[in-house]
Amino acid sequence: MIDAAGNSVGNGAAKRESVLQRRTSLTELLDLPTFTDLLKGFVELYKVGVKVFDESGAKLADFRVGNGDFCSYVFSFPEGRARCTATVARVKDGPLDAVQGARPLEGQDPGIPSSMFAVPCFTGLRYLVMPIRWEGDLLGRVIFGPFTPDDLAELPVSLTEIGRGFDAANAQGLLARIRRAPEGTVAKVMAHFAQLVETLVTAGQKTYLTSQLHIEATLETNRELEEQNRRLETMNARLKELDRLKSSFLATVSHKLRTPLTSIMGYSEMLSQGLAGPINDEQSEYVQTILDKSEALLKLISSILDISQIEAGKVRLTFEPVDIAEVIRSSLTSVAPQAQKRGIVLQLSVPERQIRGTADREKLRQTVVNLLANAVKFTPERGKVTIALTEIAGQPELKADGYRISVEDTGVGIPREHHDHIFQSFYQVDSSSTREFGGAGLGLSIVKSFVEGHGGCVSVQSEVGRGSRFTIVLPTTPPAPHSVEIAPPAKASADRNRF
């Protein structure tokens, strides 16, 4: 809304004025330099002067031809000067109708715009004047002349009377330099010129409106995008907060679950050791099952706790000199019972020389255990799991010296399309509820976080039905040599999971 003073007084969204409603002027619509060139061509061709004024009376172009000396001579007489000034004022600023000294054109040529009219000069010369209109608006005026009408026989009294000493013969001589033509001919030339101006104005109007609208449309699109961005940012912040709450919830719950589980395991152990009195074989077997399942549950809870702490950015690696082969051997003992139970052969290959690196001993052990446990889990009975450690050498992936630990199995393998996702937390290659292999999908995610925390990397090679090989490449010395906080790992996204 706009008040009387033109100020916006709208409450809420004010109605916006469109660029399409804006008035344009002749100067905005015409390219003046090319328009001037066009005029020049006209003047040279027809030898008639042309003047163009905009609606405010400002001169846009002025070409004279032939009349200079004649007009200067007339102007040199005071009365001539007065009459000349009056004529020029009438032509330039007077009303755009055949009034006040102007008259309609001679003859009724249908090709000539009716808005054109003639202004006779007191010298006998003549001007033709025509308004430039666009959509009913006056944009300016075109003036052709002065020219000598072909019917001018002798100099009129209004000229010869302007002063004593007026030399008619001299004036006649100067007049001869001015283009003599019938009024109808000049009118036709002017009508043609008017068509050209209209063409230019039409093109100018079109260009002006489209470019203005294009700008407005772009701004509008931009505004929409900014709004969308704002919405997305808000949503993103909300999701991040929810994610943080989830991690914090997982950490709390896992911690609370562990305490009673430890008691369950403690009491089961005491029962199986006969501390509460003798138990028979069947009872012993039951208690052992309770212990086994509790152990599995504890591992799962520990994994969830680990990953939630990693995701919350709460895990720190503490580096110390470590005998890598020793860590691997110790890891093997944790999976040995499981492997033995299923008849899986565990094979170890380490260099004879001691391999020493800087690492977080406990996290490295857990990394290797997770890889081994996975290998054992996904390998059928009487299969084979091989773990190998290399010598220290330059590692191209790290652009540093380091060693490689690979865990190879003869298991089910992982289809190619899953390779990119298996390191995301809670990702399962087989996510059906009836799947054969248990687990929460956290082991590899933890591996990746720990390995990357060491400045290393992990990769997988696998063929369905033949087996898999996981390789971790670790630098001899991590880039941050004392301790480091682990960055949260990538999440499995639901939409990439499903189809």
Add this chain to the structure above:
Amino acid sequence: MKIELAPAGSDDSLAGSQAHLQLSQAQRELTVKVVYYGPGLSGKTTNLQMIHKKLQPEVRGRLLTVETRDDRTLFFDLLPVFFSTAGGYRVKVKLFTVPGQIIHNATRRVVLQGADAVAFIADSQRSATEDNNTYWKDLHEDMLENGLDPQEIPVVIQFNKRDLPDTKGEAEIEETRRRGKEPVISAVAIRGEGVLETLFAVLQLAYRQLDARSQLSKHIGLDERTFLTQIFSHVDLVGTNLQQEMSLDSPGMFNRSVGERK
């Protein structure tokens, strides 16, 4: 709408009105903006082309179109219609179309800015019903985005392409008419049928809206009858149902509302 008033003292009630007015002592001018809105290929440009053809050059300017290579409207079409009142006011009616293609959403909104009335060109084919509904909703959203009150800005609905097979029946069109206050006009724009009737209806409603808001008759001495006659006396009305009424010079015509006309 833009009204520019000459005398400084005559703005007594205008400043306080709900209208969006610009007051200037320099120019005596009333600009009315009518936007042809609707789905792609429903015939908005065809409507303007027909109006351009039927209007005498004294009251209309050139039809300005900006098209893509495949003859689809890129930005808008513009047909100016103008006349001067006896009191010396210049009245300019600017007819715009919006580009119908979905991608030009932002352009549609920009073109709609400051509209005083809308002609909604719907495609009568049954297959276009969903598009019609989508663009109808878009129109209301775009109005709100532009600070226009959909309750306030008059809209006329044109059911175009009545000659094509598998179009909505008269009963269905009647149903559409019953569902809202907007006048509904059947048309075959390509043959010029219903085009002038739509223009008449939308201009009549535009005038009434502006008059209610800004008392045009009081402030610039322009009544509805003069407003419409100044334009439609320069229109080739042959074959329209406006012809009879205009030639009879029936005074009743201008007093009845468009919805009542048959």
